[in-house]
Amino acid sequence: MAAPAILLFTDFSHAGPYVGQVKAVLAAHAPEVPVIDLMHDAPTWDPMAAAYLLAALAPECRKGSVLLCVVDPGVGTDERKPTVVRADGRWFVGPGNGLFNVVAARAKTLSWWDITWSPERLSPTFHGRDLFAPVAAGLAVDRARPGTACVPAARLLPDWPDNYPRIIYVDHFGNAMTGIRGTSLDPSRSIEINGYEFSYARTFAAAPPARGFWYANSNGLVEIAINQGRATDRYELKPGDKVLLGEDDK
Amino acid sequence: MAAPAILLFTDFSHAGPYVGQVKAVLAAHAPEVPVIDLMHDAPTWDPMAAAYLLAALAPECRKGSVLLCVVDPGVGTDERKPTVVRADGRWFVGPGNGLFNVVAARAKTLSWWDITWSPERLSPTFHGRDLFAPVAAGLAVDRARPGTACVPAARLLPDWPDNYPRIIYVDHFGNAMTGIRGTSLDPSRSIEINGYEFSYARTFAAAPPARGFWYANSNGLVEIAINQGRATDRYELKPGDKVLLGEDDK
Amino acid sequence: MAAPAILLFTDFSHAGPYVGQVKAVLAAHAPEVPVIDLMHDAPTWDPMAAAYLLAALAPECRKGSVLLCVVDPGVGTDERKPTVVRADGRWFVGPGNGLFNVVAARAKTLSWWDITWSPERLSPTFHGRDLFAPVAAGLAVDRARPGTACVPAARLLPDWPDNYPRIIYVDHFGNAMTGIRGTSLDPSRSIEINGYEFSYARTFAAAPPARGFWYANSNGLVEIAINQGRATDRYELKPGDKVLLGEDDK
Numbered sequence: 001m002a003a004p005a006i007l008l009f010t011d012f013s014h015a016g017p018y019v020g021q022v023k024a025v026l027a028a029h030a031p032e033v034p035v036i037d038l039m040h041d042a043p044t045w046d047p048m049a050a051a052y053l054l055a056a057l058a059p060e061c062r063k064g065s066v067l068l069c070v071v072d073p074g075v076g077t078d079e080r081k082p083t084v085v086r087a088d089g090r091w092f093v094g095p096g097n098g099l100f101n102v103v104a105a106r107a108k109t110l111s112w113w114d115i116t117w118s119p120e121r122l123s124p125t126f127h128g129r130d131l132f133a134p135v136a137a138g139l140a141v142d143r144a145r146p147g148t149a150c151v152p153a154a155r156l157l158p159d160w161p162d163n164y165p166r167i168i169y170v171d172h173f174g175n176a177m178t179g180i181r182g183t184s185l186d187p188s189r190s191i192e193i194n195g196y197e198f199s200y201a202r203t204f205a206a207a208p209p210a211r212g213f214w215y216a217n218s219n220g221l222v223e224i225a226i227n228q229g230r231a232t233d234r235y236e237l238k239p240g241d242k243v244l245l246g247e248d249d250k
Numbered sequence: 251m252a253a254p255a256i257l258l259f260t261d262f263s264h265a266g267p268y269v270g271q272v273k274a275v276l277a278a279h280a281p282e283v284p285v286i287d288l289m290h291d292a293p294t295w296d297p298m299a300a301a302y303l304l305a306a307l308a309p310e311c312r313k314g315s316v317l318l319c320v321v322d323p324g325v326g327t328d329e330r331k332p333t334v335v336r337a338d339g340r341w342f343v344g345p346g347n348g349l350f351n352v353v354a355a356r357a358k359t360l361s362w363w364d365i366t367w368s369p370e371r372l373s374p375t376f377h378g379r380d381l382f383a384p385v386a387a388g389l390a391v392d393r394a395r396p397g398t399a400c401v402p403a404a405r406l407l408p409d410w411p412d413n414y415p416r417i418i419y420v421d422h423f424g425n426a427m428t429g430i431r432g433t434s435l436d437p438s439r440s441i442e443i444n445g446y447e448f449s450y451a452r453t454f455a456a457a458p459p460a461r462g463f464w465y466a467n468s469n470g471l472v473e474i475a476i477n478q479g480r481a482t483d484r485y486e487l488k489p490g491d492k493v494l495l496g497e498d499d500k
Numbered sequence: 501m502a503a504p505a506i507l508l509f510t511d512f513s514h515a516g517p518y519v520g521q522v523k524a525v526l527a528a529h530a531p532e533v534p535v536i537d538l539m540h541d542a543p544t545w546d547p548m549a550a551a552y553l554l555a556a557l558a559p560e561c562r563k564g565s566v567l568l569c570v571v572d573p574g575v576g577t578d579e580r581k582p583t584v585v586r587a588d589g590r591w592f593v594g595p596g597n598g599l600f601n602v603v604a605a606r607a608k609t610l611s612w613w614d615i616t617w618s619p620e621r622l623s624p625t626f627h628g629r630d631l632f633a634p635v636a637a638g639l640a641v642d643r644a645r646p647g648t649a650c651v652p653a654a655r656l657l658p659d660w661p662d663n664y665p666r667i668i669y670v671d672h673f674g675n676a677m678t679g680i681r682g683t684s685l686d687p688s689r690s691i692e693i694n695g696y697e698f699s700y701a702r703t704f705a706a707a708p709p710a711r712g713f714w715y716a717n718s719n720g721l722v723e724i725a726i727n728q729g730r731a732t733d734r735y736e737l738k739p740g741d742k743v744l745l746g747e748d749d750k
Contacts, residue, residue, distance in 0.1 A: 004277065004278065004281075005274065005277050007270065007274065012672070013672035014264050014514050014537075014540075015539075015541050015671060015672045016539055016541065016669070016671040016672060017538055017539040017557050017719070018671075019537070020507065020536055020537050020538035020539055021538070021557070021560055021718075023536045023537075024505065024507065024536055024538070024560060024561060024562070027504065027505050027534050027536060028504065028562055031504075031534065034277050034281065036270055036273045036274055036277060037264075037269070037270050037273075038267055038270035038271070038274070039265075039266055039267045039270055040264075041265050041266065044673070045728055057267050057271070060271055060274060061274060062274070062278055073728055074705070075704070076703040076704065076705055077703075077705040079705075123717075123718035124702065124703040125703060125704065125715070125717065125718050126718035129718065130718075169266070171265060171266040171268075172262070172263035172265045172266055173294070202374060203326040203327070203374040203375060204325070204326065204375065205324070205326060205327040215375075217373075217375065217376075218271075218373035218375050218376035218379065218380075219267070228295055228323055254527065254528065254531075255524065255527050257520065257524065264514050284527050284531065286520055286523045286524055286527060287514075287519070287520050287523075288517055288520035288521070288524070289515075289516055289517045289520055290514075291515050291516065307517050307521070310521055310524060311524060312524070312528055419516070421515060421516040421518075422512070422513035422515045422516055423544070452624065453576040453577075453624040453625065454575070454576065454625065455574070455576060455577040455579075465625070467623075467625065468521075468623035468625050468626035468629065468630075469517070478545055478573055
């Protein structure tokens, strides 16, 4: 049975021909499988931040889905191995540079393959199109695993925290997502970023007017926001900023 | 018979995971129905401007289509009711905050439902994914109406003008759309915005070089443009700017 | 047999309702054919730069595909004829303003039609939706050619170079593509843009740190880049900048 969908998670942006060329390959190899743009502005050149974001989004994808993931500053080098991961019933295809570290660490069931198949033509700078897309299509159509099974523990980058106290993404509305899960933080606690302190509110409407607050966003991550305002502008929040978790940290 | 398409009209932008997560829900619940991004940069936090834009775009969508519409600053509050509208054979799903006011006011046939169904999990900040997407999918597949019929007049916000003399959208080419229909304005009339006066031209090529003009755009709205130039830059046009309709107004 | 895909190559950007309205027409007329956004930020108002970019991307599209191409500053004028081209087994639909000049000049097999069909309603400013989309859909479904065959030589704009020594596109990562094919340039040669000189590197990782270089990108074009940096910012590169091909030019 074919996968219910192939979901794309990349830092390609929607600009340029990159996403389109990946989709042309998928349409050729897996014409029956719907392709969904999950996001194309994953943290550029930052597989660690991207890994925490991916782990927050993955549970929303149906089991059996194939996630084609490309945040790959080391493309074309031997630094990272092309990788297939199966975690909690979902498939992940992309560079083995830490991008699947958090998904894997949180998985109840986990398998890992190094991709050994290589296409006839492999651009040294666009493995997303030439390598990962055909592999994802093959997985989506008939679960073809073009590689060698290996022990996940040998591939995981060690010493990553369970929650990542940094801003990992800022969105179009001016909200800033952190790598911290909302379930890990008590609503009584405030957090500090760039010298600003943020208290908890359950919803935008519950927050005091014109004041930044933190809440657990729709993907379970601690996020900084202002009701009908732009927290990123007001508090100069940007990806990479460190999050201090209240008095416990000081 | 399934709907010919589900069309998305939101202020989510293409950035971030929001559109992708809505599509993942639609693919799960209505896999056979094509999903089309009508636009994702509808006026943010401005349901009134968005309503006039939506009403201009809707007639281009095939009858039977489902339009999933989200411009929803009041998400998670009781200020607005989740709503299904059927107007001139098209379905509209989204927040009842005025967003469907213009479509409804212009409709020859009109029905209105308050959505009473609620999903098992409802994020207080992402009803687009958790509430409106499954409702839109259900409508698209088998016309399921998960709510209570009500009298449209009881839901319409009163006192909205037939045409809205404001800039409601500026596009990528630097053109500025107003909420005024071209059919309501005689080509002999000029209009004034920000102290600048604009005469009519039927096409870009018919306009005098390097001078702003107004014309009826491809969706029937009065739009300000410059041939091969950016009117928004030249005349500092932005959403919300007031449009004065020539001497009749003065 | 229907076309394997309709691919969109436009300067509409993803903002606004333009791409969505084109897709709604395609979905109505060719519901079985997948539609792929190849790119929507083709060089605005510059059919010549766009033509070299299109010619680099086209070979990646499957034979039999229909490419719906719109970079059309002369829309609504008699300056350019609506055009269908068949080149090396692929179909191209759009304005005859030079946009298909490079694809045609490089083609081994080539046919050319002036579109004579006209829709009932034709917006003077949106032929992409009203004219080219239905024609592309007809071609995709059953090879309908709604026009008059003509001699390609009578339609090609003459005197265009085989390679175009200009920057034709800058991407999201800050890389700058030229209209020069990598196969035409020996790796021993350096190139000069804006007074800066760039040597060859095969991959990003092979380049000296923090220094701009040129390489043949994944679509075969000479491109300027910096490993994990933004060449466009560092060297002020922008579309239209002239490329000097080393000492041979001096």
